[in-house]
Amino acid sequence: MVDMSLSPEQQKVQQLAQEFTAKYIIPVDREWDEKGEFHEFILEEVKKAGLNCMAVPKEYGGPGYSSVMQSLVAEQWGYGCAAFATTLGGNGLSSYPLAIAGTDEQKKLYYGRLVNGGMGGFALTEPGAGSDAGSCSTIAKLDGEEWVINGTKCFATTCGYTDIMVVFASTDPSKGVKGLSAFIIEKERAGVIVGAVEHKMGIRSSNTVELILKNVRIPKTHLLGKEGEGMKLAMKTLDMARPIVASLAVGVAQRALDEAVKFAKEYLDVNGKPIGKHQAIAFKLADMATQVEAARQLVRNALRLKDAGVPYTKEAAMAKTFATDAAMRVAADAVEIMGQYGYSKDAIVEKLMRDAKVTQIYEGTNQVQRIVISGILLNS
């Protein structure tokens, strides 16, 4: 179904993503979940469809999709499989710091890898630094013309098979948050070690690993932005990424809704009447649909503000919180409506309920979003 409120160009992208999802993702979503990994070919197909590096501008060889267009694709991927959407989202997420602070040379390096089919990664979180990203214990020291980086990152998305990544490290631990800096690290650098793989309850085919950096040497020019401005860069990056995660969550919620509606139409009660005829079920479906649509429009609004170049931090945080909370509720409601069938692996909604949970946690927990929203409200 094409959204007629979109421009013809946007509609085209939405349709492309929809077809891709229907053809390549939905048929294997259950299998990916069970195995905890993707089929390799899918990344080739993504590349063929030109969807692997959406955020890369045209002058660097990418399609240069607007935020709204990126969001449309993320929603369709979320509809198919949140883990897959998360993996490909990593390419967008790790592209944003380049767009914000990258030099032409850095962009050529980073975007070049993505355009050639490489995967990007973004490593901020550490065992002791989750919501409190300033408590970073990964250290970068300048040694002549090179940075030497040491430390361990955790919950690093896709970093088991990324080609290039943006990694945060402290260049001055005495300054806390203000000592944080961002670096570009290529996977092949000596000392980049992929540690333990995280076995997760949901988004199981998204690769989450521990990333160990042992005397990793990178050129001085791999510092992204200014020294000590890493936190600011991370925050701006997450502003850009939040509506995309929110879109993924809208996709999860829409899928859960569609599955529940289908069930409510087909499943007969003891009197041989579809259970959707029961007001208890029908009203619940109505509430679910309303939440999905509200979430979608909140995301669109944040992105329109962004594309118009006006402040959108608060709206991005609202969209992320609302959409991911909605995905959680709608997925849980879908399982409830579908009962024992929904709870079994015969249905996909149990996976959606496991997947939805992480959207409330990653890219800034919804508690962090509320800090952002209330901070803007109370300090303006």
Add this chain to the structure above:
Amino acid sequence: MSYPLTEEQQLIQQNAKEFALECVEPAAAEIDHTAAHPADIVKKMIEQDFLGIFMPSEFGGAEAGYLSYALIIEELSRVSGAVAAILMNHASLAAYSINRWGSAEQKTTYLSALCQGEKLGAFALNEPGAALGAGEHKVAAVKDGDTYVLKGRKCYVANGGVAGVYIVFAQTNPEAGAKGISAFIVDGQSDGLSIARIINKMGLRGCQSAELVFDNVKVPVANLLGAEGAGLAIAAEALAATSIAEGGMVVGIAQAAMEDAVKYGKQRIQFGRPIASFPAIQTMLAEMATNIHMLRLAVYDAATLLENGEPFAAEAAMIKLFAARIGQSALIDVIQIEGGYGYSQEMVASRLYRDIKGAVIKNSSIDFPEKIIAGNLLA
């Protein structure tokens, strides 16, 4: 705990707690992982008299009352929802039904076997693709002399494949629709009864669910439970009794999860202090503690009504409604507090998250708690 439990109930609770910690908890993660029926633990529960805990002593039960049983379910659920679910399907659904509606002969034969753990009980209610009696795979029972011949399919039958006694709901009079459904006691060894497949579930893994095929299964007329056409009423009451036990399950699972979150929240340092010191986290903990307390009291109250022979359907439905809401939200919040750590498959919180959903979803599409509660108000 301020609810006035008798000395006997307190002893049973204490014993169940110790049993759960010693005999169940060490195996809980493995049971979830393999999803294999934990026969050794069931054997130990038999030794503890759990299987006939609220059943009359005449048939080998412990006659300790429904509240004692609910206490056991709560304690088992704190460590393994799957083990609690095995007991619940056996006791609240199968044994309860025979005790409530069975003839003297049926009780002697089947209830005794269930109480003493010679056989495990199961409740075969759901059918593929549609509610009871409404779909193309419905189980139909046709009378032929002194037997009924059962044909059709049942799915999502908990304890399916490991049970020795099934309460099977089958249509004896298709013209009467829902009123033409009857309940039968079916021996697990009956000819023509087979397991089509084991169902893979999100949680409560280890409480085996199966799809059953009835291929002209001959059931003696003497195994009709209650009157012909009474099936739906039997199912409704057994499901109501089960709602109370499910409330106990939700209390146990949510309590365990909350304790896990408290432990994590005290240890996890962010912004220079334990995250449990943040009001946002405390609000979540306070809400779940309040909800768990309320639900526990409601469970104890309804269990007491049931054991005193008073009406309990509305109270049980209230438990179902409230437990679904608070159980779900408690686990969503617990994982939120524990973040990426709680989301890990290796952490207990993620198992509890999956398990609690199984404790709160409807057993069948015939139980709408709102309908029962409102029906009671409007009657």
